[in-house]
Amino acid sequence: MPIEELTYDDVTVKLIKLERATFKEAEEFKRKLIHDIENGKLKIVVDLSSCLFMDSTFLSALVTTLKRISTAGGDLKLVAVQTETLALLELTGTYKIFEIYKTREAAVHSFKEIVIEGVKE
Numbered sequence: 001m002p003i004e005e006l007t008y009d010d011v012t013v014k015l016i017k018l019e020r021a022t023f024k025e026a027e028e029f030k031r032k033l034i035h036d037i038e039n040g041k042l043k044i045v046v047d048l049s050s051c052l053f054m055d056s057t058f059l060s061a062l063v064t065t066l067k068r069i070s071t072a073g074g075d076l077k078l079v080a081v082q083t084e085t086l087a088l089l090e091l092t093g094t095y096k097i098f099e100i101y102k103t104r105e106a107a108v109h110s111f112k113e114i115v116i117e118g119v120k121e
Contacts, residue, residue, distance in 0.1 A: 003032065008108045011043040012036060016051045023057035030061035033076075034068055042074025045107040049080035054088060063094060075099070079107040 002017035014033070018025060036044065046062065048054070066076045077099040081089065089095035101107035 003029070011045060011108045011111050012041045013045045013047055013104060013108065015047045015049075019050065019052045021048075021051050021054040021058040023055060026055075026057040026061040029058065030065060033061075033065040037065070037069050037072055037074065042069060042072055043111045044069060044074070044076045045079055045101075045104065046076065047079045047104050047107075048082060048085060049104075052082050052084060054085045056088070056092070059088060059092065059094060063097070066097065075111070077101060077107045077110060079104050 004015040004017060006013040006015060016029075021029075033044065044065075062076070062078075069076050079101045080103070081100050086095070086100075089098070089100075099107075099110065101110065
């Protein structure tokens with residue numbers, strides 16, 4: 001499966017290099033992310049800038065992984081969600097459960113924010 005992995009300090013970025021993310025890739029993608037979580041990678045950004053379409057099975061893999069990483073005390077964030085994928089997230093209501101960023105840098109930086117008395121710096 002064409003996924004490039006980048007690391008910024010303790011943040012892992014999964015760059016999805018697919019125009020169409022479908023059921024064919026979903027299970028392998030989910031296995032890789034769960035393996036990462038089990039090995040202590042608890043700050044994950046999924047970069048969808050190359051992904052023009054995502055089906056519900058691939059979305060389900062993201063949701064399952066988000067639940068798993070949240071339980072482990074981490075977080076999974078999305079970046080550069082394309083129009084059709086955003087439509088799927090809105091249709092299913094899942095846009096509410098993901099933090100979505102326009103740029104990879106913003107998503108990575110979001111893990112570095114310090115919260116003091118409820119105020120993000």
